[in-house]
Amino acid sequence: MPLRPEPAEHRQTGYQAAPVLDPPDALPLPPAARDLIEAKEHLAEYGLCYLPGVLSANERDELTAALDQQAEAERSLGPLAPPSARADKQLVSNMVNKGKVFLDLVERIETDELAGFMLGTNFLISSITGGMFHAPTTEPQPLHRDQGYVPATVNFPAACNLFWVLDDFEPDNGSTWVVPGSHRWKPEYQVKAPPRGMAAQVRVPAGSVFAWDGRIWHGLGVNQNGQPRRSITTFFCLPWMRQQENxxxxxxxxxxxxxxxxxxxxxxxxxxxxxxxxxxxxxxxxxxxxxxxxxxxxxxxxxxxxxxxxxxxxxxxx
Ligand SMILES: O=C(O)CCC(=O)C(=O)O
Known part of the structure:
Protein backbone atom coordinates (compact mmCIF):
# COMPACT_ATOMS: atom_id res chain seq x y z
CA MET A 1 0.00 0.00 0.00
CA PRO A 2 1.41 3.47 -0.88
CA LEU A 3 1.67 5.89 2.01
CA ARG A 4 -1.41 8.21 1.87
CA PRO A 5 -2.81 10.96 4.13
CA GLU A 6 -5.97 10.33 6.16
CA PRO A 7 -9.04 12.32 4.94
CA ALA A 8 -10.50 14.75 7.48
CA GLU A 9 -13.43 17.18 7.89
CA HIS A 10 -12.28 20.59 6.74
CA ARG A 11 -15.16 23.00 7.31
CA GLN A 12 -14.25 26.08 9.32
CA THR A 13 -17.82 26.92 10.32
CA GLY A 14 -20.83 25.00 11.59
CA TYR A 15 -22.82 25.86 8.47
CA GLN A 16 -24.91 22.88 7.31
CA ALA A 17 -25.50 23.07 3.57
CA ALA A 18 -28.72 21.87 1.93
CA PRO A 19 -28.18 19.58 -1.10
CA VAL A 20 -27.15 21.03 -4.49
CA LEU A 21 -30.15 22.04 -6.66
CA ASP A 22 -29.55 20.40 -10.01
CA PRO A 23 -31.11 21.48 -12.38
CA PRO A 24 -30.77 25.11 -11.16
CA ASP A 25 -34.39 25.92 -10.30
CA ALA A 26 -35.72 28.78 -8.18
CA LEU A 27 -37.54 27.87 -4.97
CA PRO A 28 -40.61 29.79 -3.77
CA LEU A 29 -40.07 32.68 -1.34
CA PRO A 30 -39.75 31.46 2.26
CA PRO A 31 -42.51 32.40 4.72
CA ALA A 32 -41.67 34.58 7.74
CA ALA A 33 -39.45 32.71 10.18
CA ARG A 34 -40.98 32.20 13.62
CA ASP A 35 -37.70 32.19 15.52
CA LEU A 36 -33.94 32.11 15.03
CA ILE A 37 -33.92 28.32 14.66
CA GLU A 38 -36.36 28.47 11.77
CA ALA A 39 -34.52 31.48 10.31
CA LYS A 40 -31.34 29.37 10.10
CA GLU A 41 -33.26 26.52 8.49
CA HIS A 42 -34.54 28.97 5.86
CA LEU A 43 -31.01 30.27 5.29
CA ALA A 44 -29.79 26.75 4.58
CA GLU A 45 -32.76 25.82 2.39
CA TYR A 46 -33.69 29.06 0.55
CA GLY A 47 -30.47 31.06 1.11
CA LEU A 48 -32.52 33.84 2.73
CA CYS A 49 -34.86 34.45 5.62
CA TYR A 50 -36.77 37.18 7.38
CA LEU A 51 -37.62 37.32 11.02
CA PRO A 52 -40.34 39.88 11.85
CA GLY A 53 -40.69 41.82 15.11
CA VAL A 54 -36.99 41.92 15.91
CA LEU A 55 -36.76 45.71 16.34
CA SER A 56 -39.13 47.28 18.88
CA ALA A 57 -41.11 50.35 17.80
CA ASN A 58 -38.73 52.52 19.86
CA GLU A 59 -35.63 50.98 18.30
CA ARG A 60 -37.07 51.44 14.83
CA ASP A 61 -37.96 55.09 15.53
CA GLU A 62 -34.50 55.77 16.92
CA LEU A 63 -32.72 54.14 13.96
CA THR A 64 -34.99 55.89 11.46
CA ALA A 65 -34.47 59.32 13.04
CA ALA A 66 -30.69 58.79 13.21
CA LEU A 67 -30.56 57.64 9.58
CA ASP A 68 -32.71 60.57 8.37
CA GLN A 69 -30.53 63.04 10.22
CA GLN A 70 -27.29 61.52 8.92
CA ALA A 71 -28.57 61.35 5.35
CA GLU A 72 -29.64 65.00 5.45
CA ALA A 73 -26.30 66.06 6.95
CA GLU A 74 -24.42 64.28 4.15
CA ARG A 75 -26.68 65.78 1.47
CA SER A 76 -25.82 69.21 2.85
CA LEU A 77 -22.08 68.75 2.34
CA GLY A 78 -22.29 70.41 -1.09
CA PRO A 79 -19.28 69.62 -3.28
CA LEU A 80 -17.88 67.37 -0.51
CA ALA A 81 -21.01 65.19 -0.41
CA PRO A 82 -20.28 61.54 -1.20
CA PRO A 83 -21.33 60.39 -4.68
CA SER A 84 -24.65 58.80 -3.78
CA ALA A 85 -25.80 61.52 -1.37
CA ARG A 86 -27.80 63.39 -4.02
CA ALA A 87 -29.04 60.34 -5.89
CA ASP A 88 -32.66 59.15 -5.90
CA LYS A 89 -31.46 56.18 -3.84
CA GLN A 90 -29.13 57.60 -1.23
CA LEU A 91 -26.58 55.30 0.37
CA VAL A 92 -25.02 56.40 3.64
CA SER A 93 -21.79 54.45 3.86
CA ASN A 94 -19.22 53.78 6.60
CA MET A 95 -21.86 53.93 9.36
CA VAL A 96 -19.35 52.58 11.84
CA ASN A 97 -18.43 56.21 12.45
CA LYS A 98 -21.99 57.56 12.47
CA GLY A 99 -23.52 56.64 15.80
CA LYS A 100 -23.68 53.96 18.46
CA VAL A 101 -27.26 53.15 17.52
CA PHE A 102 -25.99 51.64 14.25
CA LEU A 103 -23.05 49.83 15.87
CA ASP A 104 -25.39 48.24 18.41
CA LEU A 105 -26.93 46.22 15.56
CA VAL A 106 -23.62 44.38 15.22
CA GLU A 107 -23.76 43.16 18.82
CA ARG A 108 -27.33 41.89 18.76
CA ILE A 109 -28.19 38.25 19.32
CA GLU A 110 -29.74 38.00 15.83
CA THR A 111 -26.41 39.04 14.31
CA ASP A 112 -24.44 36.52 16.34
CA GLU A 113 -26.88 33.77 15.45
CA LEU A 114 -27.55 34.42 11.76
CA ALA A 115 -24.15 35.69 10.62
CA GLY A 116 -22.49 33.22 13.00
CA PHE A 117 -24.47 30.36 11.45
CA MET A 118 -23.25 31.24 7.96
CA LEU A 119 -19.72 32.47 8.73
CA GLY A 120 -18.67 30.97 12.06
CA THR A 121 -18.04 32.80 15.30
CA ASN A 122 -15.12 34.97 14.11
CA PHE A 123 -16.94 36.84 11.33
CA LEU A 124 -16.04 40.46 10.55
CA ILE A 125 -18.01 43.59 9.67
CA SER A 126 -17.42 44.10 5.97
CA SER A 127 -19.48 47.33 5.80
CA ILE A 128 -22.46 49.09 7.38
CA THR A 129 -24.61 51.17 5.05
CA GLY A 130 -27.90 53.02 5.37
CA GLY A 131 -30.24 53.33 2.42
CA MET A 132 -33.32 55.32 1.46
CA PHE A 133 -35.15 56.43 -1.68
CA HIS A 134 -35.89 60.12 -2.22
CA ALA A 135 -37.79 59.71 -5.49
CA PRO A 136 -39.15 56.98 -7.78
CA THR A 137 -36.61 55.15 -9.95
CA THR A 138 -36.88 53.54 -13.36
CA GLU A 139 -34.36 50.68 -13.53
CA PRO A 140 -33.89 47.66 -11.25
CA GLN A 141 -30.38 46.89 -10.08
CA PRO A 142 -28.77 44.05 -12.08
CA LEU A 143 -29.03 40.69 -10.35
CA HIS A 144 -25.75 39.95 -8.60
CA ARG A 145 -24.21 37.84 -5.82
CA ASP A 146 -22.65 39.71 -2.91
CA GLN A 147 -19.67 37.34 -2.90
CA GLY A 148 -19.19 37.68 -6.65
CA TYR A 149 -15.48 38.36 -6.01
CA VAL A 150 -15.06 34.91 -4.43
CA PRO A 151 -14.42 31.98 -6.84
CA ALA A 152 -17.75 30.39 -7.79
CA THR A 153 -16.38 26.98 -6.78
CA VAL A 154 -16.49 28.11 -3.12
CA ASN A 155 -19.53 26.15 -1.99
CA PHE A 156 -20.17 27.94 1.30
CA PRO A 157 -21.17 31.48 2.31
CA ALA A 158 -18.13 33.78 2.46
CA ALA A 159 -20.25 36.87 3.15
CA CYS A 160 -23.80 37.59 4.24
CA ASN A 161 -26.13 40.53 4.43
CA LEU A 162 -28.40 41.39 7.33
CA PHE A 163 -30.89 44.15 6.44
CA TRP A 164 -32.55 45.88 9.41
CA VAL A 165 -35.83 46.86 7.84
CA LEU A 166 -37.12 50.28 8.94
CA ASP A 167 -40.05 50.66 6.48
CA ASP A 168 -42.08 47.80 4.99
CA PHE A 169 -40.30 46.37 1.94
CA GLU A 170 -43.01 46.09 -0.75
CA PRO A 171 -42.81 45.65 -4.53
CA ASP A 172 -44.11 49.23 -5.05
CA ASN A 173 -41.34 50.83 -3.01
CA GLY A 174 -38.52 48.83 -4.60
CA SER A 175 -38.22 45.75 -2.41
CA THR A 176 -35.40 43.34 -3.18
CA TRP A 177 -35.63 40.82 -6.03
CA VAL A 178 -34.23 37.43 -4.97
CA VAL A 179 -33.76 34.00 -6.52
CA PRO A 180 -34.41 31.65 -3.56
CA GLY A 181 -32.30 28.50 -3.65
CA SER A 182 -29.68 29.95 -6.03
CA HIS A 183 -26.98 29.54 -3.34
CA ARG A 184 -27.37 25.78 -3.94
CA TRP A 185 -26.66 25.91 -7.69
CA LYS A 186 -23.54 24.35 -9.19
CA PRO A 187 -20.61 26.77 -9.74
CA GLU A 188 -21.31 27.14 -13.47
CA TYR A 189 -24.62 28.88 -12.61
CA GLN A 190 -23.02 31.23 -10.09
CA VAL A 191 -21.12 33.38 -12.59
CA LYS A 192 -23.65 34.79 -15.08
CA ALA A 193 -26.91 36.26 -13.72
CA PRO A 194 -29.97 34.05 -14.25
CA PRO A 195 -32.99 35.29 -16.28
CA ARG A 196 -34.84 38.00 -14.34
CA GLY A 197 -38.04 35.97 -14.64
CA MET A 198 -36.58 33.54 -12.09
CA ALA A 199 -36.49 36.27 -9.40
CA ALA A 200 -39.34 37.17 -7.02
CA GLN A 201 -39.82 40.40 -5.08
CA VAL A 202 -39.91 40.09 -1.28
CA ARG A 203 -42.45 41.56 1.14
CA VAL A 204 -40.78 42.15 4.50
CA PRO A 205 -42.47 44.08 7.32
CA ALA A 206 -40.74 46.99 9.08
CA GLY A 207 -38.96 45.86 12.24
CA SER A 208 -37.68 42.62 10.65
CA VAL A 209 -34.17 41.44 10.07
CA PHE A 210 -33.92 40.20 6.47
CA ALA A 211 -30.82 38.09 5.81
CA TRP A 212 -29.25 36.35 2.86
CA ASP A 213 -26.30 34.19 1.97
CA GLY A 214 -23.59 35.90 -0.14
CA ARG A 215 -24.19 33.40 -2.96
CA ILE A 216 -27.85 34.33 -3.56
CA TRP A 217 -28.68 36.10 -6.83
CA HIS A 218 -30.59 39.30 -5.97
CA GLY A 219 -30.94 43.00 -6.76
CA LEU A 220 -32.70 46.18 -5.70
CA GLY A 221 -36.17 46.71 -7.19
CA VAL A 222 -37.68 49.76 -8.93
CA ASN A 223 -39.27 52.28 -6.58
CA GLN A 224 -42.60 53.27 -8.13
CA ASN A 225 -44.26 55.20 -5.32
CA GLY A 226 -41.40 57.44 -4.09
CA GLN A 227 -41.69 56.08 -0.53
CA PRO A 228 -38.31 55.98 1.28
CA ARG A 229 -37.98 52.20 2.00
CA ARG A 230 -35.30 52.82 4.64
CA SER A 231 -32.95 50.15 5.99
CA ILE A 232 -29.58 49.65 7.60
CA THR A 233 -27.43 46.99 5.98
CA THR A 234 -24.87 45.18 8.08
CA PHE A 235 -22.68 43.18 5.71
CA PHE A 236 -20.37 40.53 7.21
CA CYS A 237 -17.56 38.33 5.88
CA LEU A 238 -15.31 35.46 6.87
CA PRO A 239 -12.39 36.39 9.13
CA TRP A 240 -9.81 35.69 6.44
CA MET A 241 -11.33 37.94 3.77
CA ARG A 242 -10.79 41.60 2.94
CA GLN A 243 -13.53 43.79 4.34
CA GLN A 244 -15.54 46.04 2.01
CA GLU A 245 -14.62 49.16 3.97
CA ASN A 246 -10.95 49.66 4.78
O1 LIG B 1 -31.46 47.21 -1.16
C1 LIG B 1 -31.72 46.14 -1.71
O2 LIG B 1 -32.87 45.69 -1.79
C2 LIG B 1 -30.61 45.33 -2.33
C3 LIG B 1 -29.37 46.16 -2.51
C4 LIG B 1 -28.23 45.43 -3.08
O3 LIG B 1 -28.26 44.27 -3.36
C5 LIG B 1 -26.98 46.15 -3.32
O4 LIG B 1 -26.93 47.37 -3.11
O5 LIG B 1 -26.00 45.52 -3.75
Whole structure:
Protein backbone atom coordinates (compact mmCIF):
# COMPACT_ATOMS: atom_id res chain seq x y z
CA MET A 1 0.00 0.00 0.00
CA PRO A 2 1.41 3.47 -0.88
CA LEU A 3 1.67 5.89 2.01
CA ARG A 4 -1.41 8.21 1.87
CA PRO A 5 -2.81 10.96 4.13
CA GLU A 6 -5.97 10.33 6.16
CA PRO A 7 -9.04 12.32 4.94
CA ALA A 8 -10.50 14.75 7.48
CA GLU A 9 -13.43 17.18 7.89
CA HIS A 10 -12.28 20.59 6.74
CA ARG A 11 -15.16 23.00 7.31
CA GLN A 12 -14.25 26.08 9.32
CA THR A 13 -17.82 26.92 10.32
CA GLY A 14 -20.83 25.00 11.59
CA TYR A 15 -22.82 25.86 8.47
CA GLN A 16 -24.91 22.88 7.31
CA ALA A 17 -25.50 23.07 3.57
CA ALA A 18 -28.72 21.87 1.93
CA PRO A 19 -28.18 19.58 -1.10
CA VAL A 20 -27.15 21.03 -4.49
CA LEU A 21 -30.15 22.04 -6.66
CA ASP A 22 -29.55 20.40 -10.01
CA PRO A 23 -31.11 21.48 -12.38
CA PRO A 24 -30.77 25.11 -11.16
CA ASP A 25 -34.39 25.92 -10.30
CA ALA A 26 -35.72 28.78 -8.18
CA LEU A 27 -37.54 27.87 -4.97
CA PRO A 28 -40.61 29.79 -3.77
CA LEU A 29 -40.07 32.68 -1.34
CA PRO A 30 -39.75 31.46 2.26
CA PRO A 31 -42.51 32.40 4.72
CA ALA A 32 -41.67 34.58 7.74
CA ALA A 33 -39.45 32.71 10.18
CA ARG A 34 -40.98 32.20 13.62
CA ASP A 35 -37.70 32.19 15.52
CA LEU A 36 -33.94 32.11 15.03
CA ILE A 37 -33.92 28.32 14.66
CA GLU A 38 -36.36 28.47 11.77
CA ALA A 39 -34.52 31.48 10.31
CA LYS A 40 -31.34 29.37 10.10
CA GLU A 41 -33.26 26.52 8.49
CA HIS A 42 -34.54 28.97 5.86
CA LEU A 43 -31.01 30.27 5.29
CA ALA A 44 -29.79 26.75 4.58
CA GLU A 45 -32.76 25.82 2.39
CA TYR A 46 -33.69 29.06 0.55
CA GLY A 47 -30.47 31.06 1.11
CA LEU A 48 -32.52 33.84 2.73
CA CYS A 49 -34.86 34.45 5.62
CA TYR A 50 -36.77 37.18 7.38
CA LEU A 51 -37.62 37.32 11.02
CA PRO A 52 -40.34 39.88 11.85
CA GLY A 53 -40.69 41.82 15.11
CA VAL A 54 -36.99 41.92 15.91
CA LEU A 55 -36.76 45.71 16.34
CA SER A 56 -39.13 47.28 18.88
CA ALA A 57 -41.11 50.35 17.80
CA ASN A 58 -38.73 52.52 19.86
CA GLU A 59 -35.63 50.98 18.30
CA ARG A 60 -37.07 51.44 14.83
CA ASP A 61 -37.96 55.09 15.53
CA GLU A 62 -34.50 55.77 16.92
CA LEU A 63 -32.72 54.14 13.96
CA THR A 64 -34.99 55.89 11.46
CA ALA A 65 -34.47 59.32 13.04
CA ALA A 66 -30.69 58.79 13.21
CA LEU A 67 -30.56 57.64 9.58
CA ASP A 68 -32.71 60.57 8.37
CA GLN A 69 -30.53 63.04 10.22
CA GLN A 70 -27.29 61.52 8.92
CA ALA A 71 -28.57 61.35 5.35
CA GLU A 72 -29.64 65.00 5.45
CA ALA A 73 -26.30 66.06 6.95
CA GLU A 74 -24.42 64.28 4.15
CA ARG A 75 -26.68 65.78 1.47
CA SER A 76 -25.82 69.21 2.85
CA LEU A 77 -22.08 68.75 2.34
CA GLY A 78 -22.29 70.41 -1.09
CA PRO A 79 -19.28 69.62 -3.28
CA LEU A 80 -17.88 67.37 -0.51
CA ALA A 81 -21.01 65.19 -0.41
CA PRO A 82 -20.28 61.54 -1.20
CA PRO A 83 -21.33 60.39 -4.68
CA SER A 84 -24.65 58.80 -3.78
CA ALA A 85 -25.80 61.52 -1.37
CA ARG A 86 -27.80 63.39 -4.02
CA ALA A 87 -29.04 60.34 -5.89
CA ASP A 88 -32.66 59.15 -5.90
CA LYS A 89 -31.46 56.18 -3.84
CA GLN A 90 -29.13 57.60 -1.23
CA LEU A 91 -26.58 55.30 0.37
CA VAL A 92 -25.02 56.40 3.64
CA SER A 93 -21.79 54.45 3.86
CA ASN A 94 -19.22 53.78 6.60
CA MET A 95 -21.86 53.93 9.36
CA VAL A 96 -19.35 52.58 11.84
CA ASN A 97 -18.43 56.21 12.45
CA LYS A 98 -21.99 57.56 12.47
CA GLY A 99 -23.52 56.64 15.80
CA LYS A 100 -23.68 53.96 18.46
CA VAL A 101 -27.26 53.15 17.52
CA PHE A 102 -25.99 51.64 14.25
CA LEU A 103 -23.05 49.83 15.87
CA ASP A 104 -25.39 48.24 18.41
CA LEU A 105 -26.93 46.22 15.56
CA VAL A 106 -23.62 44.38 15.22
CA GLU A 107 -23.76 43.16 18.82
CA ARG A 108 -27.33 41.89 18.76
CA ILE A 109 -28.19 38.25 19.32
CA GLU A 110 -29.74 38.00 15.83
CA THR A 111 -26.41 39.04 14.31
CA ASP A 112 -24.44 36.52 16.34
CA GLU A 113 -26.88 33.77 15.45
CA LEU A 114 -27.55 34.42 11.76
CA ALA A 115 -24.15 35.69 10.62
CA GLY A 116 -22.49 33.22 13.00
CA PHE A 117 -24.47 30.36 11.45
CA MET A 118 -23.25 31.24 7.96
CA LEU A 119 -19.72 32.47 8.73
CA GLY A 120 -18.67 30.97 12.06
CA THR A 121 -18.04 32.80 15.30
CA ASN A 122 -15.12 34.97 14.11
CA PHE A 123 -16.94 36.84 11.33
CA LEU A 124 -16.04 40.46 10.55
CA ILE A 125 -18.01 43.59 9.67
CA SER A 126 -17.42 44.10 5.97
CA SER A 127 -19.48 47.33 5.80
CA ILE A 128 -22.46 49.09 7.38
CA THR A 129 -24.61 51.17 5.05
CA GLY A 130 -27.90 53.02 5.37
CA GLY A 131 -30.24 53.33 2.42
CA MET A 132 -33.32 55.32 1.46
CA PHE A 133 -35.15 56.43 -1.68
CA HIS A 134 -35.89 60.12 -2.22
CA ALA A 135 -37.79 59.71 -5.49
CA PRO A 136 -39.15 56.98 -7.78
CA THR A 137 -36.61 55.15 -9.95
CA THR A 138 -36.88 53.54 -13.36
CA GLU A 139 -34.36 50.68 -13.53
CA PRO A 140 -33.89 47.66 -11.25
CA GLN A 141 -30.38 46.89 -10.08
CA PRO A 142 -28.77 44.05 -12.08
CA LEU A 143 -29.03 40.69 -10.35
CA HIS A 144 -25.75 39.95 -8.60
CA ARG A 145 -24.21 37.84 -5.82
CA ASP A 146 -22.65 39.71 -2.91
CA GLN A 147 -19.67 37.34 -2.90
CA GLY A 148 -19.19 37.68 -6.65
CA TYR A 149 -15.48 38.36 -6.01
CA VAL A 150 -15.06 34.91 -4.43
CA PRO A 151 -14.42 31.98 -6.84
CA ALA A 152 -17.75 30.39 -7.79
CA THR A 153 -16.38 26.98 -6.78
CA VAL A 154 -16.49 28.11 -3.12
CA ASN A 155 -19.53 26.15 -1.99
CA PHE A 156 -20.17 27.94 1.30
CA PRO A 157 -21.17 31.48 2.31
CA ALA A 158 -18.13 33.78 2.46
CA ALA A 159 -20.25 36.87 3.15
CA CYS A 160 -23.80 37.59 4.24
CA ASN A 161 -26.13 40.53 4.43
CA LEU A 162 -28.40 41.39 7.33
CA PHE A 163 -30.89 44.15 6.44
CA TRP A 164 -32.55 45.88 9.41
CA VAL A 165 -35.83 46.86 7.84
CA LEU A 166 -37.12 50.28 8.94
CA ASP A 167 -40.05 50.66 6.48
CA ASP A 168 -42.08 47.80 4.99
CA PHE A 169 -40.30 46.37 1.94
CA GLU A 170 -43.01 46.09 -0.75
CA PRO A 171 -42.81 45.65 -4.53
CA ASP A 172 -44.11 49.23 -5.05
CA ASN A 173 -41.34 50.83 -3.01
CA GLY A 174 -38.52 48.83 -4.60
CA SER A 175 -38.22 45.75 -2.41
CA THR A 176 -35.40 43.34 -3.18
CA TRP A 177 -35.63 40.82 -6.03
CA VAL A 178 -34.23 37.43 -4.97
CA VAL A 179 -33.76 34.00 -6.52
CA PRO A 180 -34.41 31.65 -3.56
CA GLY A 181 -32.30 28.50 -3.65
CA SER A 182 -29.68 29.95 -6.03
CA HIS A 183 -26.98 29.54 -3.34
CA ARG A 184 -27.37 25.78 -3.94
CA TRP A 185 -26.66 25.91 -7.69
CA LYS A 186 -23.54 24.35 -9.19
CA PRO A 187 -20.61 26.77 -9.74
CA GLU A 188 -21.31 27.14 -13.47
CA TYR A 189 -24.62 28.88 -12.61
CA GLN A 190 -23.02 31.23 -10.09
CA VAL A 191 -21.12 33.38 -12.59
CA LYS A 192 -23.65 34.79 -15.08
CA ALA A 193 -26.91 36.26 -13.72
CA PRO A 194 -29.97 34.05 -14.25
CA PRO A 195 -32.99 35.29 -16.28
CA ARG A 196 -34.84 38.00 -14.34
CA GLY A 197 -38.04 35.97 -14.64
CA MET A 198 -36.58 33.54 -12.09
CA ALA A 199 -36.49 36.27 -9.40
CA ALA A 200 -39.34 37.17 -7.02
CA GLN A 201 -39.82 40.40 -5.08
CA VAL A 202 -39.91 40.09 -1.28
CA ARG A 203 -42.45 41.56 1.14
CA VAL A 204 -40.78 42.15 4.50
CA PRO A 205 -42.47 44.08 7.32
CA ALA A 206 -40.74 46.99 9.08
CA GLY A 207 -38.96 45.86 12.24
CA SER A 208 -37.68 42.62 10.65
CA VAL A 209 -34.17 41.44 10.07
CA PHE A 210 -33.92 40.20 6.47
CA ALA A 211 -30.82 38.09 5.81
CA TRP A 212 -29.25 36.35 2.86
CA ASP A 213 -26.30 34.19 1.97
CA GLY A 214 -23.59 35.90 -0.14
CA ARG A 215 -24.19 33.40 -2.96
CA ILE A 216 -27.85 34.33 -3.56
CA TRP A 217 -28.68 36.10 -6.83
CA HIS A 218 -30.59 39.30 -5.97
CA GLY A 219 -30.94 43.00 -6.76
CA LEU A 220 -32.70 46.18 -5.70
CA GLY A 221 -36.17 46.71 -7.19
CA VAL A 222 -37.68 49.76 -8.93
CA ASN A 223 -39.27 52.28 -6.58
CA GLN A 224 -42.60 53.27 -8.13
CA ASN A 225 -44.26 55.20 -5.32
CA GLY A 226 -41.40 57.44 -4.09
CA GLN A 227 -41.69 56.08 -0.53
CA PRO A 228 -38.31 55.98 1.28
CA ARG A 229 -37.98 52.20 2.00
CA ARG A 230 -35.30 52.82 4.64
CA SER A 231 -32.95 50.15 5.99
CA ILE A 232 -29.58 49.65 7.60
CA THR A 233 -27.43 46.99 5.98
CA THR A 234 -24.87 45.18 8.08
CA PHE A 235 -22.68 43.18 5.71
CA PHE A 236 -20.37 40.53 7.21
CA CYS A 237 -17.56 38.33 5.88
CA LEU A 238 -15.31 35.46 6.87
CA PRO A 239 -12.39 36.39 9.13
CA TRP A 240 -9.81 35.69 6.44
CA MET A 241 -11.33 37.94 3.77
CA ARG A 242 -10.79 41.60 2.94
CA GLN A 243 -13.53 43.79 4.34
CA GLN A 244 -15.54 46.04 2.01
CA GLU A 245 -14.62 49.16 3.97
CA ASN A 246 -10.95 49.66 4.78
CA UNK A 247 -11.54 50.05 8.53
CA UNK A 248 -7.84 50.07 9.34
CA UNK A 249 -7.74 53.51 7.75
CA UNK A 250 -11.23 54.92 8.06
CA UNK A 251 -12.52 53.91 11.49
CA UNK A 252 -12.25 56.88 13.85
CA UNK A 253 -10.05 56.44 16.92
CA UNK A 254 -12.94 57.65 19.10
CA UNK A 255 -15.03 54.73 17.87
CA UNK A 256 -12.32 52.22 18.72
CA UNK A 257 -11.75 53.83 22.13
CA UNK A 258 -15.38 53.29 23.11
CA UNK A 259 -15.86 49.92 21.36
CA UNK A 260 -16.48 46.76 23.38
CA UNK A 261 -13.98 43.89 22.91
CA UNK A 262 -16.59 42.13 20.78
CA UNK A 263 -17.10 45.12 18.49
CA UNK A 264 -13.34 45.59 18.15
CA UNK A 265 -13.03 41.95 17.13
CA UNK A 266 -15.80 42.41 14.52
CA UNK A 267 -13.86 45.39 13.15
CA UNK A 268 -10.81 43.18 12.69
CA UNK A 269 -8.95 44.13 15.87
CA UNK A 270 -8.57 40.54 16.96
CA UNK A 271 -6.08 38.37 15.18
CA UNK A 272 -7.31 35.32 13.30
CA UNK A 273 -4.51 32.78 13.25
CA UNK A 274 -1.58 34.72 11.87
CA UNK A 275 -3.76 37.41 10.23
CA UNK A 276 -4.55 40.96 11.30
CA UNK A 277 -1.67 41.89 13.60
CA UNK A 278 -0.15 45.37 13.98
CA UNK A 279 3.60 45.04 14.36
CA UNK A 280 5.67 47.81 15.88
CA UNK A 281 7.47 48.51 19.15
CA UNK A 282 7.01 46.21 22.14
CA UNK A 283 3.52 46.02 23.67
CA UNK A 284 2.42 44.35 26.86
CA UNK A 285 -0.27 42.00 25.52
CA UNK A 286 -1.92 40.08 28.33
CA UNK A 287 -3.93 37.71 26.23
CA UNK A 288 -1.60 37.06 23.29
CA UNK A 289 -1.23 33.39 22.42
CA UNK A 290 1.39 32.28 19.90
CA UNK A 291 -0.99 30.82 17.30
CA UNK A 292 -4.49 31.45 18.65
CA UNK A 293 -6.63 34.58 18.27
CA UNK A 294 -5.88 37.56 20.46
CA UNK A 295 -6.96 41.19 20.78
CA UNK A 296 -4.77 43.59 18.82
CA UNK A 297 -2.96 46.08 21.04
CA UNK A 298 -1.63 49.08 19.11
CA UNK A 299 2.09 49.64 19.52
CA UNK A 300 3.12 53.18 20.33
CA UNK A 301 5.47 53.33 17.34
CA UNK A 302 5.87 51.64 13.99
CA UNK A 303 9.54 50.88 13.37
CA UNK A 304 10.97 52.23 10.13
CA UNK A 305 14.26 52.06 8.29
CA UNK A 306 17.30 51.95 10.54
CA UNK A 307 15.09 51.58 13.63
CA UNK A 308 13.45 55.00 13.23
CA UNK A 309 10.29 55.35 15.36
CA UNK A 310 7.06 56.61 13.80
CA UNK A 311 4.10 57.41 16.10
CA UNK A 312 1.12 55.29 15.12
CA UNK A 313 -1.30 57.91 13.82
CA UNK A 314 -5.00 57.15 13.77
CA UNK A 315 -7.95 59.04 12.35
CA UNK A 316 -9.42 61.50 14.86
CA UNK A 317 -12.38 63.84 14.62
CA UNK A 318 -11.36 67.24 13.17
O1 LIG B 1 -31.46 47.21 -1.16
C1 LIG B 1 -31.72 46.14 -1.71
O2 LIG B 1 -32.87 45.69 -1.79
C2 LIG B 1 -30.61 45.33 -2.33
C3 LIG B 1 -29.37 46.16 -2.51
C4 LIG B 1 -28.23 45.43 -3.08
O3 LIG B 1 -28.26 44.27 -3.36
C5 LIG B 1 -26.98 46.15 -3.32
O4 LIG B 1 -26.93 47.37 -3.11
O5 LIG B 1 -26.00 45.52 -3.75
Missing amino acids: WGVSCLQEVLDSASPKLKARLGLRTYGTLGGVNGTHVEAENATPLGNSDVVFPRYIIGEGGSLHPLERVHKA
